[in-house]
Every structure is written in structure tokens, then in C-alpha cells.
Amino acid sequence: MIPRLCVIGTSAGGVKALQTVLAGLPASFPVPIVVVHHLPPTAKIDVQAVFGRLSLLPVIEAEDKMPLEDGCVYIAPPAYHLLVERTASLALSMDELVNFSRPSIDLLFESAADSYRDGVVGILMTGANQDGAAGMEYIRKAGGHTIVQDPDTAEARLMPESALRRMTPNAVLPLEKIPLHLIQLVKESADG
Numbered sequence: 001m002i003p004r005l006c007v008i009g010t011s012a013g014g015v016k017a018l019q020t021v022l023a024g025l026p027a028s029f030p031v032p033i034v035v036v037h038h039l040p041p042t043a044k045i046d047v048q049a050v051f052g053r054l055s056l057l058p059v060i061e062a063e064d065k066m067p068l069e070d071g072c073v074y075i076a077p078p079a080y081h082l083l084v085e086r087t088a089s090l091a092l093s094m095d096e097l098v099n100f101s102r103p104s105i106d107l108l109f110e111s112a113a114d115s116y117r118d119g120v121v122g123i124l125m126t127g128a129n130q131d132g133a134a135g136m137e138y139i140r141k142a143g144g145h146t147i148v149q150d151p152d153t154a155e156a157r158l159m160p161e162s163a164l165r166r167m168t169p170n171a172v173l174p175l176e177k178i179p180l181h182l183i184q185l186v187k188e189s190a191d192g
Contacts, residue, residue, distance in 0.1 A: 005034065005084065006032070006123065008034070009123070009124050010159070018037060025057060030186060032071070041079035047075045084116070122144055124148050147182075
């Protein structure tokens with residue numbers, strides 16, 4: 001398995017969880033990271049101020065048709081679904097809510113698996129709904145690598161627990177161990 005794309009989904013408690021993961025990755029991390037974090041549709045968030053100040057990687061709010069670049073973090077804007085296209089670019093959509101959410105983690109994960117197959121690493125973290133569970137199963141069936149935050153370390157357990165009820169991920173990890181696991185995955189594929 002050669003990681004070519006990392007997708008992350010999170011909801012309640014997700015700001016701190018995402019800050020922890022991004023802060024643990026080196027500036028040399030070579031894979032694009034695409035993130036859906038549930039926010040209210042009217043939320044105004046400065047992704048650079050909230051996430052970029054703790055990350056050695058550039059953090060950008062995703063835009064429609066934006067090309068994916070290695071080592072960049074793309075955050076879904078509020079009220080838009082964020083999809084990965086086969087052209088290694090991003091698409092924004094105002095389609096219907098999925099699991100009461102827009103952006104939808106499931107839609108991000110499924111589009112990533114369709115586009116990158118076994119080159120996707122999917123990470124599902126803290127959250128208070130079931131969005132992402134079906135998407136994690138989809139990534140696993142496509143041959144991708146799946147990581148679920150240990151519910152005991154999640155601020156909101158429902159999202160990781162929903163995934164664990166539905167499928168068996170490659171790894172269940174406490175939050176602080178997720179960055180090292182990602183680094184090891186990339187290193188093993190480069191060495192292998």
C-alpha cells in the first residue's frame with residue numbers, strides 16, 4: 001500500500017483532535033490531506049488561524065477545482081460537500097445533506113476511495129453522529145488503509161464507535177498516536 005492521499009473526518013471535539021494530528025506531522029509529510037470537520041453552515045472559520053498556526057504543513061480552505069498538492073492540508077468550507085476527483089483535484093457541492101451534514105464525511109471518503117482506491121488512508125475521529133462509518137467501510141473495501149480514533153480518547157465517542165460497529169479498521173489508535181502511525185505508513189511505502 002502506497003499512501004497517495006489522506007482523508008480525515010471529525011465532528012464534535014474535532015478542532016482539538018485535528019490540531020493534535022496536524023501538529024504531529026513534519027513539514028516533509030509528502031501526502032495531501034483533505035479534511036471534513038462538521039461546522040454550522042453559517043460558521044466563519046479562519047483555517048490558518050485555527051489549524052495553520054500549529055501545523056508545519058500549509059493549511060488551506062478548499063476551493064472548487066483546486067488541484068491537490070503533496071504536503072498540503074485542505075479543509076472543507078462550511079455548508080459545502082467536499083469531494084476528491086479522479087483528476088487529483090477537489091470539487092465543492094451544494095447537494096442535499098447526508099447524515100444531516102454538509103459537508104459529509106461519507107461523501108468525502110467515498111469519492112477519495114473511488115479516485116485513489118488502495119492509495120487512500122482514511123481517518124475517522126471524535127464526533128457525535130454516524131457520518132463517516134459507511135465511508136470508512138467503503139475505503140476498506142477499496143483496499144485503502146483505515147484508522148479509527150480509540151473512542152476512549154475521543155471527546156465524542158459516537159462517530160468512532162459507529163465505524164467500529166460497522167467494520168474492522170487497520171488500526172484503532174489513541175489520538176496522540178495517529179500522527180506517528182501516518183508517518184510510519186509513508187516511511188514503509190518509501191522504504192519498500
